[in-house]
Amino acid sequence: MSNAIGIGMIGLGTVGTGVVQLLQDAPSAMRRRRHVDFAIRRVAVRDVGKARDVDLGAGVVVADARQVLEDPSVQIVVELTGAAPAYEWIRAALQAGKSVVTANKAVIALHGAELFAIALDRGVDLMFEASVAGGIPIIRSLRNGLVANRVESLHGILNGTTNYILTRMTRREGDYADILADAQKEGYAEPDPTADVSGADAASKLAILSRIAFHTTGTAADIYCEGIERIEASDIEFAGELGYTIKLLAIARLVPGGVEARVHPVMLRHDSQLANIHAEQNAIEIVGSAVGTQVFTGAGAGKMPTASAVVADLVELAERKSAGASTAIGDMIVGDEAAHFAPMEDAELRYFLRMQVADQPGVLAQVARILAEHQISISSVLQKERGLQGDTVPLVIVTHKAREGSMQQAVSAIDGLALVDGGVRLIRMETT
Ligand SMILES: NC(=O)c1ccc[n+]([C@@H]2O[C@H](COP(=O)([O-])OP(=O)(O)OC[C@H]3O[C@@H](n4cnc5c(N)ncnc54)[C@H](OP(=O)(O)O)[C@@H]3O)[C@@H](O)[C@H]2O)c1
Secondary structure, three states, X not given: OOOOEEEEEEOOOHHHHHHHHHHHHOOHHHHOOOOOOXXXXXXXXXXXXXXXXXXXXXXXXXXXXXXXXXXXXXXXXXXXXXXXXXHHHHHHHHHOOOEEEEOOHHHHHHHHHHHHHHHHXXXXXXXXXXXXXXXXXXXXXXXXXXXXXXXXXXXXXXXHHHHHHHHHHHOOOOOHHHHHHHHHHOOOOOOOOHHHHOOHHHHHHXXXXXXXXXXXXXXXXXXXXXXXOOOOHHHHHHHHHOOEEEEEEEEEEXXXXXXXXXXXXXXXXXXXXXXXXXXXXXXXXEEEOOOEEEEEEEEOOOHHHHHHHHHHHHHHHHHHHHOOOOOOHHHHOOHHHOEOXXXXXXXXXXXXXXXXXXXXXXXXXXXXXXXXXXXXXXXXXXXXXXXXXXXXXXXXXXXXXXXXXXXXXXXXXXXXXXXXXXXXXXXEEOOO
């Protein structure tokens, strides 16, 4: 047997096939690194009879993940399934003293703390560059390139599906439901798009980035999360008239006493960098204490971009092994330095409020009185004849910074006014 590093893969679908192709093609930048030599020894799939786009030789493709985990010639396990037992497979591989590379954001976001501790204990590594933002090397940048910084804030477009839907809505190509249906037909959205459109996928990715950037221990369930399901073409139109674009952002920033972390639609000024990230592209804007603002942008998913991130992890492991280095997982163990997510009610934000109100005098005064009672001050008001629906007209209010908890109370009170028809629509505003 050669000295090549034995790779065992679980999963040979979209990303797995891309990884095999990159390893077999070995671009020259990789070949020039003397110690980087891999041999794919075992690959587990669900259906061994399925035709594959890559040739791995006889006997390599097997039907049971345990054959990968138990193979003594496998030194690194690459998990690329998204299947339910992925957590158990990753844990078993680490416990068996094998390093793991995965693209599975759900497992890392939910079980990261336990898995990093096992890796440290066993002296192996757990690499997960592909779990956030596909081909963008954001995890490596945060862990290595920006290590000298205290990260102050992180704003990300971390979900391509929702960015694709909002981009097309902004281009007036249809309403939410029509564009979602198109996105499913074109393969940009899953048959069940809930995890994407609800913001849950972005929240898992934010939990991972926030752990690295701010040493938080919370999971996606601890992050305030609101999706794009209720965004209407008219919200985008009103935002546009005021000079704003609507995006689904994942945001984490240092605040006194903790880390504010939230995923929700936001209004960004048209000229901000994140407002100009279109279609399925991802982007992350980081403010670091030493580097200032940096924006990373590129493909957040897809076969080759995601495979590129997986192979980068493999190359790092190969180089570490040849240097005789010990596990590098220590920075993922937060220990005594753990930071906590701050309560959403304490966030201080600017708000865009829109409501249909009776076309009669005194309505604005009633709404303004409720806002004032909750210490919310108005920055501008827009009331138009256009948009007349029956005998109601749209009223748009932009506020100065206010406490989220106060705003929620004010919105409930305004919803109760007889002259407001159908409740208040609220979109948070963000400066990036
Ligand atoms: N696709 C992307 O752009 C992207 C981007 C970022 C992260 N990811 C993550 O990467 C992972 C893989 O995604 P993918 O798009 O490549 O998925 P995929 O195309 O659906 O491939 C899944 C692979 O896993 C295999 N598999 C499923 N259940 C298995 C089991 N019980 N035992 C053994 N093998 C099993 C499948 O076998 P068969 O081939 O026999 O069906 C298939 O080869 C997921 O965690 C996903 O979230 C994907």
